[in-house]
Every structure is written in structure tokens, then in C-alpha cells.
Amino acid sequence: MEKIESIIIGAGPCGLSASIEQKKLGIENIIIEKGNVVEAIYNYPTHQTFFSTSEKLGIGDVPFIVEEHKPKRNQALVYYREVVKHHDLTIHSNEEVTKVEKIDGEFIVHTTKQNYLCQYLTVATGYYGQPNALEVPGSELPKVHHYFKEAHPYFDQDVLIIGGKNSAIDAAIELEKAGARVTAVYRGSTYSKSVKPWILPLYTSLVNHEKIKLHFESEVIHIDETTVTIRTPKGEETIQNDTVFAMIGYHPDYAFLESMGIELVTNEYGTAPFYHRETMETNVDNLYIAGVIAAGNDANTIFIENGKFHGGMIAEDIRQKRMNEK
Known part of the structure; x- marks a missing residue:
């Protein structure tokens, strides 16, 4: 079983940002991603134009420079690949996390390829993979x-x-x-x-x-x-x-979050995972969330442009914990 100090699940922009911020503080980490780098953006419509500017989508102090005011999907794919190369991030692509257990204060992360042991775990899986159900007769048809x-x-x-x-x-x-x-x-x-x-x-x-x-x-x-x-x-x-x-929206994988022991709370928009606002730590010690999943069903409050800052909050909390252990 491979042992690593910190594991991040999800290689979207917010997961990449979390990895970068931890690496800056000397926190050894890997990213496990069931698809490829920024898989959700890859699955956007071919000619998608972002709502945010390239400056707001930038992460890791790597400039995102395009001629247009609003970048397009293909430009974002190129940019985030370059971010990964620039920061030399370790990403295990096409490897899906199937189960997470916490035993004796450490996480055992089971994937489709192997098992890992880590002290800190960050979930940055987004919500694009779970569309909201259309609950009408015929909704299961292939069309x-x-x-x-x-x-x-x-x-x-x-x-x-x-x-x-x-x-x-x-x-x-x-x-x-x-x-x-x-x-x-x-x-x-x-x-x-x-x-x-x-x-x-x-x-x-x-x-x-x-x-x-x-x-x-x-x-x-x-x-x-x-x-x-x-x-x-x-x-x-x-x-x-x-x-x-x-096109009726998407939601986090609540079953996966609950399986790790993360508490779900109800707000005016529906369901959301519990976390501490200052650190992004959930009710499970050393288990963090980052990016849009923190918003639960309210997908209009957290985007790449503000979710990318979660990584710095998480990295700082881990740094403080390491200092307290010494």
C-alpha cells in the first residue's frame, strides 16, 4: 500500500489549486482523478465560453493569457495542462476512488488500481458528474x-x-x-x-x-x-x-461524501456538506472539501474563481496541525 501525506480527489481547477498550495508548504501530495486533468471542462460543450475572465480562472500564479476577454473551453484545457507541468503536480489519471476508510487516524483510499494510506484527505470532485434527476415518465429513454x-x-x-x-x-x-x-x-x-x-x-x-x-x-x-x-x-x-x-443542473455525489462520514446539512437551497468556513475541514478530522461541492445544491455561489482559494485555506490548516504535532 502506497503511503502519502496528503491525497486530493479530483483534478479540476480547485483540486489542482489545493495540490499547488500544499506543495508550496512542503506537504507531499498526489491527486487521484477518475478521468483526466480538468475532466469536467473537457466535457463542456465544444465551443463553450466561460462566464469568468481568464484572470479569475488562473491558479498557481501562472498567468492565463488569451486575446479575448472571456476564454473558451479549448483555451482553458491548454492552460490547466500547462499549470500541471509548471508545478510538476503528481496526478494519477483514469483512476477512480471507490471507497475511503478511516482507521487509527489515517485514511485508506481504495481505487480501481490500488490502495493508498494518507493522513490528510481533500475531496474536490465537483458536481458535474451527477446531473439532477428528471422525474417524469420516459426520462430514462436514450433520447x-x-x-x-x-x-x-x-x-x-x-x-x-x-x-x-x-x-x-x-x-x-x-x-x-x-x-x-x-x-x-x-x-x-x-x-x-x-x-x-x-x-x-x-x-x-x-x-x-x-x-x-x-x-x-x-x-x-x-x-x-x-x-x-x-x-x-x-x-x-x-x-x-x-x-x-x-439542462436542469447538477449536484455533488452525496452518497460518496456520506460514506466517508461527512455530515450533510439542509439549507434554503437543499443539501450541502458540513465544513468549517475558515479551514474547509469537515466534521471528520483531517478530511477537507474544496471547490463547488462546498455549495451543495446552490451551484451559483461557488465557482472556479472563488473555489480556487479553498486550497490555500486547507494547506494553511495542515501546516498549523503539523506545527502543533512537533
């Missing part, structure tokens, strides 16, 4: 997707998008551009305030010109192979449909 990659395969198809925030609106615009017949369903009564301001005018123009059919205060109630039934303020309506994109 229902929770992730949008590219629009080309849906040319000349009837596509329904559920949701009214950035991911849904980005997908709707791309699909309409590629020649899909797009209908959007959103529970809200007006456009979400969180929508990126530079895309909202285009989206509203497409809706106003009926190139995208948008139903506010509406929801899907049934899906079958060729149609979708929606409930609108005007009543139920069944429309032709080839594909459904349920």
Missing part, C-alpha cells in the same frame, strides 16, 4: 440527455431543452444555428438573472422571431419515443420530438 456537446448531430431534428440558465441557453442557440427545430421549457416566469449578459440579447431575439419556441412557467410531464407532453399556462400540449436535453 434524453443531461449534457450537450455539439449541435451538428441534431440538424433537422425536433429538440426540446428543459431549463433556462446558461447551459440551456447556450445549447438552444447552438442547436438553432445548426438547423434544429428548438423548443425550450422553463419553470421561471422570465429570463434568469444568471444568464451571461452577452448571450441574452441573441437568445431573446431568436425567441421573439419564433426561431426558438420558449414556454415560461412550464414543465415536461411525459416523454415518449416520438413526442413530449408539456404543461404550460395555457394547458397541456404534446409536440413532436426527437431529442430532449434536460
Whole structure:
């Protein structure tokens, strides 16, 4: 069994930042990642543009320089690879953590490849891998997707998008551009305030010109192979449909967090893991969380641009504990 002082689960930007900050303080660490470096960003839509500026997405004192004000997905992939090389981070890619046990004050981390022993453990797994469930009849059909990659395969198809925030609106615009017949369903009564301001005018123009059919205060109630039934303020309506994109958000892997003994608390947004704000340590000694999972179901409060600072808080707490042990 390999022994390491500190292990970080997840090689997203916040996990990378945690590794960098620990390395700066001489804390030996590795990152275990079930995919590859910044796997969630890799799975973003091909032409995704970030909401944040490149400066705010930068980590580890490595400048993120692009010509545009807002970087794109491919530019971010290049940047974070360069960060890993610059700081010489140790990442075990394509290795999934299956179980964590705490015995005699140390963590045994079981993976699909081997077991590790560590004193400090940081969970920075994000939430992109766990889409919120669409609990309606037919939601299990193969034509229902929770992730949008590219629009080309849906040319000349009837596509329904559920949701009214950035991911849904980005997908709707791309699909309409590629020649899909797009209908959007959103529970809200007006456009979400969180929508990126530079895309909202285009989206509203497409809706106003009926190139995208948008139903506010509406929801899907049934899906079958060729149609979708929606409930609108005007009543139920069944429309032709080839594909459904349920862009209704994501959540942390709560079962995994609970399996490690992390306490879950309830707030106005739903569920969230318990942690100390000053250190990011959970109710389990020496077990930390970093990044967007700290927000639980409220995905609009923690992003890369502020979650990246969790790593420094964790590293400082570990440093203090090491000093107290001497």
C-alpha cells in the first residue's frame, strides 16, 4: 500500500489549486482523478465560453493569457495542462476512488488500481458528474440527455431543452444555428438573472422571431419515443420530438461524501456538506472539501474563481496541525 501525506480527489481547477498550495508548504501530495486533468471542462460543450475572465480562472500564479476577454473551453484545457507541468503536480489519471476508510487516524483510499494510506484527505470532485434527476415518465429513454456537446448531430431534428440558465441557453442557440427545430421549457416566469449578459440579447431575439419556441412557467410531464407532453399556462400540449436535453443542473455525489462520514446539512437551497468556513475541514478530522461541492445544491455561489482559494485555506490548516504535532 502506497503511503502519502496528503491525497486530493479530483483534478479540476480547485483540486489542482489545493495540490499547488500544499506543495508550496512542503506537504507531499498526489491527486487521484477518475478521468483526466480538468475532466469536467473537457466535457463542456465544444465551443463553450466561460462566464469568468481568464484572470479569475488562473491558479498557481501562472498567468492565463488569451486575446479575448472571456476564454473558451479549448483555451482553458491548454492552460490547466500547462499549470500541471509548471508545478510538476503528481496526478494519477483514469483512476477512480471507490471507497475511503478511516482507521487509527489515517485514511485508506481504495481505487480501481490500488490502495493508498494518507493522513490528510481533500475531496474536490465537483458536481458535474451527477446531473439532477428528471422525474417524469420516459426520462430514462436514450433520447434524453443531461449534457450537450455539439449541435451538428441534431440538424433537422425536433429538440426540446428543459431549463433556462446558461447551459440551456447556450445549447438552444447552438442547436438553432445548426438547423434544429428548438423548443425550450422553463419553470421561471422570465429570463434568469444568471444568464451571461452577452448571450441574452441573441437568445431573446431568436425567441421573439419564433426561431426558438420558449414556454415560461412550464414543465415536461411525459416523454415518449416520438413526442413530449408539456404543461404550460395555457394547458397541456404534446409536440413532436426527437431529442430532449434536460439542462436542469447538477449536484455533488452525496452518497460518496456520506460514506466517508461527512455530515450533510439542509439549507434554503437543499443539501450541502458540513465544513468549517475558515479551514474547509469537515466534521471528520483531517478530511477537507474544496471547490463547488462546498455549495451543495446552490451551484451559483461557488465557482472556479472563488473555489480556487479553498486550497490555500486547507494547506494553511495542515501546516498549523503539523506545527502543533512537533
